[in-house]
Amino acid sequence: MTTPKSKKRLTVTDFAKMKSNGEKISMLTAYDFAMAKMLDAAGVDMLLVGDSLAMVVQGHENTIPVTLDEMIYHGEMVARAAKRAFVVVDIPFPVNHHGIHEAVKAAGRIMKKTGCHAVKLEGGADQADVIRAMVNAGIPVIAHVGLRPQAVHAMGGYKVQRDRDELMADASAAQEAGAFCVLIECVPAEIATELSGKLRVPTIGIGAGAGCDGQVLVTNDMLGMTTGYVPSFVKAYANVAEQIASAVGQWCEEVKENTFPDEDHSF
Numbered sequence: 607m608t609t610p611k612s613k614k615r616l617t618v619t620d621f622a623k624m625k626s627n628g629e630k631i632s633m634l635t636a637y638d639f640a641m642a643k644m645l646d647a648a649g650v651d652m653l654l655v656g657d658s659l660a661m662v663v664q665g666h667e668n669t670i671p672v673t674l675d676e677m678i679y680h681g682e683m684v685a686r687a688a689k690r691a692f693v694v695v696d697i698p699f700p701v702n703h704h705g706i707h708e709a710v711k712a713a714g715r716i717m718k719k720t721g722c723h724a725v726k727l728e729g730g731a732d733q734a735d736v737i738r739a740m741v742n743a744g745i746p747v748i749a750h751v752g753l754r755p756q757a758v759h760a761m762g763g764y765k766v767q768r769d770r771d772e773l774m775a776d777a778s779a780a781q782e783a784g785a786f787c788v789l790i791e792c793v794p795a796e797i798a799t800e801l802s803g804k805l806r807v808p809t810i811g812i813g814a815g816a817g818c819d820g821q822v823l824v825t826n827d828m829l830g831m832t833t834g835y836v837p838s839f840v841k842a843y844a845n846v847a848e849q850i851a852s853a854v855g856q857w858c859e860e861v862k863e864n865t866f867p868d869e870d871h872s873f
């Protein structure tokens with residue numbers, strides 16, 4: 607168990623230092639105040655208000671339906687809870703493709719309304735101009751390369767991405783455009799390790815092996831509380847769904863038997 611060394615807010619500078627010191631970065635998704643409070647207190651370095659909330663929270667089939675206003679609504683709750691963690695909000699489909707002007711406007715609205723510390727967008731070389739414009743506006747950006755869930759229909763499903771040259775081109779273009787961090791999704795460990803070695807900025811992997819500078823998972827997956835399909839790269843550190851079923855089952859029984867509430871829980 608590691609506990610946070612300091613309660614001070616982490617910044618982009620800390621993540622650069624962590625890369626040069628070889629200290630791995632921990633990132634988990636958070637979608638609401640209560641969970642964000644617990645993750646922050648447990649010492650998670652970065653909280654991601656991921657557009658995966660479309661699937662995990664809203665029950666959609668993929669991440670395409672979630673809107674900018676909904677991302678802002680969840681971002682507000684998470685940023686309000688985080689004291690130490692650096693908070694990142696995903697730009698939802700297809701807002702970063704609305705042209706540079708609209709994309710920067712949307713990122714600015716996210717920063718202004720939520721109080722988060724950075725935005726993340728899916729894309730690499732194709733998004734270099736958008737990343738550069740956001741960075742020029744003082745908005746820290748994480749570029750998300752490899753498997754891009756917002757392009758699920760174009761990619762023919764959630765598949766491991768193995769085009770080494772394309773991955774390298776995307777990651778370096780994002781870095782040169784000013785991204786302070788590159789997230790790598792569903793890439794063979796060997797390629798992700800090579801990318802992490804070549805980039806100056808830290809990489810954060812999901813389904814990308816142990817050679818990245820940090821790791822991210824969907825919190826509901828690693829806690830064992832995702833009701834649908836869970837990707838094979840996820841390790842379950844708890845079985846919260848089972849604990850909820852058992853606790854709620856017991857409560858229902860006690861209500862039916864009229865043994866809850868007892869005297870201790872009545873006025």
Ligand SMILES: Nc1nc(=O)c2c([nH]1)NC[C@@H]1CN(c3ccc(C(=O)N[C@@H](CCC(=O)O)C(=O)O)cc3)CN21
Binds near residue numbers: 658765823824
């Ligand atoms: N609950 C949840 N967890 C996630 O990690 C996640 C989401 N939702 N929603 C948005 C994206 C979609 N993600 C996914 C979804 C499925 C696979 C998947 O099925 N991968 C296969 C590999 C397929 C292949 O061999 O090419 C696997 O076996 O895990 C991967 C990433 C990651 N993200």
Ligand SMILES: CC(C)C(=O)C(=O)O
Binds near residue numbers: 656657658812
């Ligand atoms: C899976 C992570 C990287 C993400 O982008 C999300 O949660 O939306």
Ligand SMILES: [Mg+2]
Binds near residue numbers: 658755
């Ligand atoms: Mg996302």
